[in-house]
Amino acid sequence: MTAEATPPVAARVVSSSGAVVEVVENQRLVFGRGPDADLVIVADRGLSRRAGMIGGVRGGAWVANLSHTHALYAETDGYQIRLPPMEAPGDPAGGWFMRAGTTLVGSRAMLDDGxxxxVTIMPAASGPIGTLGDRPARPDEDSTLLPLYLDPNTKLFLVALLWCRPWLIDPTRTTPLPRTPEIARAALEVTDAHHELEQFDNDPVFRDRLAARVGEHVKVLRRKINIRGLVRSGTRLSDEVVVGVLIEHAIITFSDLGRLSDPSWCSRQEDLWWDRT
Incomplete structure (x- = not known):
């Protein structure tokens, strides 16, 4: 299977009031009680103003808790997953990944009150198909609880993807992993930063500065892995250990390589990395 073989899907979100929203890849839907939420939920118990997020990702959808005070729940086919409140500012570190079927999402009170x-996964641009009653996917079949989630529309994700790329291509894991200067140069290539690429090759100060920026992202990845307990206590987080964790826990996958040939995604990364004003 090629990196581009994953068929596009959309998440259809239906609220108890009848509102219907479709979330496609690289889109986010924030729901909660607050007026700034994309989907406002009328609830008065156990739901924050910005309660959660449903994000469209390649091959499915991601459900995450945005609240610092209240838990969210994802329920499918008799299984229930508790998504704990966020511990620190920033992107949510955990969540529920849906590849197929229907999942019920909300606060404890929302689920108890029916x-x-x-949230239903269906082919993208499928139109108003009556799939909301389809059998939900079992967690051990088509859904995966990921201990760490990286938003594809961040610089951190690109760094992680470029770091993992050699081992995604080479499952024997004998190909050497890139160091921070090599990751930095690859980021320039992905974002079509031709001027910066020439500067990188000829200006040691610029090269060191950009490599240092990448190094900060690498530190963040190591810290996230450590905080989430994805390695045994005392394990040295070498490059090989970190990349192994990212791949083995499906935080970065083979299908993500397809993003590197996606012009719109690369353009978004260019906007993140380089200020053209």
């Missing part, structure tokens, strides 16, 4: 959000 008023959850219904």
């Amino acid at each position: 008023q959850p959000l219904r």
Whole structure:
């Protein structure tokens, strides 16, 4: 299977009030009680103003808790997953990844009162197909609980993807992993930063500065892995250990390589990395 073989899907979100929203890849839907939420939920118990997020990702959808005070729940086919409140500012570190079927999402009260959000995975641009009653996917079949999530539309994700790329291509893991200067140069290539690429090759000060920026992202990845307990206590987080964790826990996958040939995604990364004003 090639990196581009994953068929596009969309998440159809239906609220108890009848509102219907489709979330496609690289889109986010924030829901909660607050007026700044994309989907406002009328609830008065156990739901924050910005309660959660449903994000469209390659091959499925991601459900994450945005609240610092209240838990969210994802329920499918008799299984229930508790998504704990966020511990620190920033992107959510954990969540529920859906590849197929229907999942009920909401606070404990929303589920108990029969008023959850219904999130259904279906082919993108499928139109109004009556799939909301389809059998939900079992967690051990088509859904995966990931201990760490990286937003594809961040610089951190690109660094992680470029770091993992050699081992995604070479499952024997004999290909050497890139160091921070090599990752930095690869980021320039992905974002079509031709002027900066020439500067990188000829200006040691610029090269060191950009490599240092990449190094900070690498530190963040190591810290996230350590905080989430993805390695045994005392394990040295070498490059090989970190990349192994990212791949083995499906935080970065083979299908993500397809993003590197996606012009719109690369353009978004260019906007993140380089200020053209």
